[in-house]
């Protein structure tokens with residue numbers, strides 16, 4: 001017989017656990033009826049890889065906050081300012097990484113399909129580029145998404161989740177996905193000033209009892225945010241008296257603007273997703289009537305949210321401190337008569 005086929009029909013590794021993982025070589029040779037033995041052997045190599053690849057997401061960080069400017073700078077910019085991470089495999093190599101970008105807005109889940117947000121899950125349509133390119137025995141690579149939302153208006157204001165998984169050359173698919181959640185907040189926080197009421201007149205006693213005493217008799221108000229949460233409130237106190245504007249620097253009135261040196265305390269404390277809080281200037285305020293002096297005062301405050309959106313313009317209240325008693329004079333009665 002001059003031609004035949006062969007097949008290993010018994011005694012092979014029967015189970016995946018028999019095979020294990022590794023690089024295998026199969027050697028065969030034939031022997032003819034005259035006992036000539038083929039040399040060298042015919043051989044093939046192949047890989048059995050039973051282990052999933054893995055991924056990390058290095059940008060954005062879990063729980064990150066972005067505003068309309070920083071989301072573009074960090075996630076929609078030139079490399080490396082994109083959604084990115086690493087992919088690794090144990091043996092056969094990283095073949096590809098698949099990604100999905102989801103947001104939760106207005107009570108609905110939406111999916112980025114590469115050009116728009118849609119209501120139906122299009123699957124893992126974001127195909128990151130790999131550096132180095134994936135392939136046989138590429139055990140470590142980085143991935144980067146090149147088609148995220150490109151404009152701040154594309155991003156909008158929402159809570160987002162990036163989900164990624166890698167597939168290896170042996171078609172093992174990572175499960176579950178690696179994911180991070182982050183927030184894009186494009187909306188400024190707001191503040192109110194509840195004390196002093198705008199346009200209030202104080203004297204030496206009432207300015208101290210109303211603004212420089214124990215809580216709640218201090219300069220105070222509220223701060224609110226739409227999504228990311230109130231991070232801080234900043235305040236400035238200005239006095240106009242005798243034709244001159246001066247600024248409270250925390251301990252004295254000075255001629256050059258020191259900026260927003262008053263740092264109110266927040267109750268509850270500011271932080272992620274704290275949408276409503278109250279603020280109070282609890283320290284470094286003018287404590288005594290003599291600290292206040294007399295004049296027309298303006299209190300400026302603004303809030304900053306966790307996404308670094310700064311309220312603009314400030315919320316302001318003006319008030320008067322007048323410590324001088326009015327004076328009266330008695331006009332002598334006019335003399336009558338013909339002088």
Ligand SMILES: [Ca+2]
Nearest residue numbers: 049051090168
């Ligand atoms: Ca593998």
Ligand SMILES: [Ca+2]
Nearest residue numbers: 185187226305
């Ligand atoms: Ca906000």
Ligand SMILES: [Ca+2]
Nearest residue numbers: 322324325326
């Ligand atoms: Ca007066």
